[in-house]
Amino acid sequence: MQISHIINFLETIAPPSLQESYDNAGLITGMPEWECTGAIISLDITEDVIEEAIQNNCNLLIAHHPIVFKGLKRINGKDYVSRNIIQAIKKDLAIYAIHTNLDNVIEGVNGKIAKMIGLSDCQVLMPQVGRLKKLICFVPEAQLSTVRESIFAAGAGQIGRYAGCSFSVSGTGSFTAGEGTNPYVGSIGQQHFEKEARLEVVFPAHIQGKVVSAMIKAHPYEDVAYDIYTMDNDHPEYGSGLTGLLAKPMEENAFLGLLKETFQIPVIRHSGLRDKPIQRVSLCGGAGSFLISNAIANKSDIFLTADLKYHDFFEADDRIVLADIGHFESEQFTTDLVYGLLKEKFPTFAVLKTGVNTNPINYFF
Ligand SMILES: [Zn+2]
Incomplete structure (x- = not known):
C-alpha cells in the first residue's frame, strides 16, 4: 500500500483545508508514492521517536504536531528540528502531520x-463559517433522481445526522442552442422551453470538485447550468x-x-x-x-x-x-484516536503507537 493511500484516508476524516492558516499539516518529508512498510503514531516527533520508527521498520511517522512549523532556512543539525529532518531524510522516513485539521473536526x-x-x-x-456551500442546478425532470443520487454519492446532502437532504421544485428552463452544439433536447437556433427541476443541495466546501463533476457527469446536457453559493451557516461539525x-x-x-x-x-x-x-x-x-x-x-x-x-x-x-x-496530557489520546482509525480501516496493516513519552514538560513535586 502506498503512503498516499493512508494519507487519503486520514484526509477524508480531517480534510487538510480545515487546518488553521498558521499550520503546516500534511506530508513533511517523504513521497506519497512510496510503498508503506508500516506506520507509527506519536503526538510529537523527537529523535527517540524517529529511532523507534526505524527500529520497527516503519517508514511512515504520523504525528499530531508538525515538526516543521515555520520556514526552515538552515538544515545543519544545530537544532532539534533540523536534526530530525536530516535523520528522516537519510532513513527514507515519511513524516506526516495531522494537526489543526484534526482539532477542527468534532470527532477529532x-x-x-x-x-x-x-x-x-x-x-x-x-x-466555522464559510465551510458550507450550496449547489443549485437545473435538471430535466426525467433525470432528476439520477442527478440527485450522483450528487449524494459524491458526499453532498448531509445535514447533521441526516443524509440525502435536498430540495427541488419544478419550473421551466429556456435556451437557444448555438452553432456547433449538440443539444440534448430542442434544435439549433430555436428557442426551447423545457420542464426542469431546480435542485438544491448543501455540501462541505472541500468536496466541491467531486460534487460538481458528479453532477455534470450525471446530467444529460452538454453545457450544464448551475450555481455555487458560499453559505454563512455555521458548520455543525x-x-x-x-x-x-x-x-x-x-x-x-x-x-x-x-x-x-x-x-x-x-x-x-x-x-x-x-x-x-x-x-x-x-x-x-x-x-x-x-x-x-x-x-x-x-x-x-x-x-x-x-x-x-x-x-x-x-x-x-x-x-x-x-x-x-496540560498540553501533552490533554492531547495524549490523539495517538489512540489515529491508531484506532487506521486499525479499523486497514486491520491487517502494521500500525504502531509510539512507546516514547514525548512530553517536554517535567514536574518537580
Ligand atoms: Zn497541541
Whole structure:
C-alpha cells in the first residue's frame, strides 16, 4: 500500500483545508508514492521517536504536531528540528502531520477527550463559517433522481445526522442552442422551453470538485447550468473546541480528581472554584485560551484546555472554572484516536503507537 493511500484516508476524516492558516499539516518529508512498510503514531516527533520508527521498520511517522512549523532556512543539525529532518531524510522516513485539521473536526482531538471524560450531546464550541456551500442546478425532470443520487454519492446532502437532504421544485428552463452544439433536447437556433427541476443541495466546501463533476457527469446536457453559493451557516461539525454534558452533575473537586486520574495529570492549575456543580463542560485540547469567551457564553461550568497564561485566569471572573490540564496530557489520546482509525480501516496493516513519552514538560513535586 502506498503512503498516499493512508494519507487519503486520514484526509477524508480531517480534510487538510480545515487546518488553521498558521499550520503546516500534511506530508513533511517523504513521497506519497512510496510503498508503506508500516506506520507509527506519536503526538510529537523527537529523535527517540524517529529511532523507534526505524527500529520497527516503519517508514511512515504520523504525528499530531508538525515538526516543521515555520520556514526552515538552515538544515545543519544545530537544532532539534533540523536534526530530525536530516535523520528522516537519510532513513527514507515519511513524516506526516495531522494537526489543526484534526482539532477542527468534532470527532477529532476534542471528540476523543470528550469520550475519555464521558460527555454526551457534544457540539463544536466555535463552529466555522464559510465551510458550507450550496449547489443549485437545473435538471430535466426525467433525470432528476439520477442527478440527485450522483450528487449524494459524491458526499453532498448531509445535514447533521441526516443524509440525502435536498430540495427541488419544478419550473421551466429556456435556451437557444448555438452553432456547433449538440443539444440534448430542442434544435439549433430555436428557442426551447423545457420542464426542469431546480435542485438544491448543501455540501462541505472541500468536496466541491467531486460534487460538481458528479453532477455534470450525471446530467444529460452538454453545457450544464448551475450555481455555487458560499453559505454563512455555521458548520455543525467543523470548528474549534467542543462542549458537552456529563451524565450527572459532579462536585468540582470530584471532577478535577477524575481529570487528574483519567489524564494522569500531576497538577491541574485552575481559577477559583465557584462551589457549583459541574455538568456542562467545554474543552479544547492544547492551547485554547482563545475560546474562553465562547465557553463562558455557552454557560459552561468549566473549560478544560492548556497553555493558559496568568492573565487568562482572571477572565474566569467567577463565571466559569478555567482548568489548565496540560498540553501533552490533554492531547495524549490523539495517538489512540489515529491508531484506532487506521486499525479499523486497514486491520491487517502494521500500525504502531509510539512507546516514547514525548512530553517536554517535567514536574518537580
Ligand atoms: Zn497541541
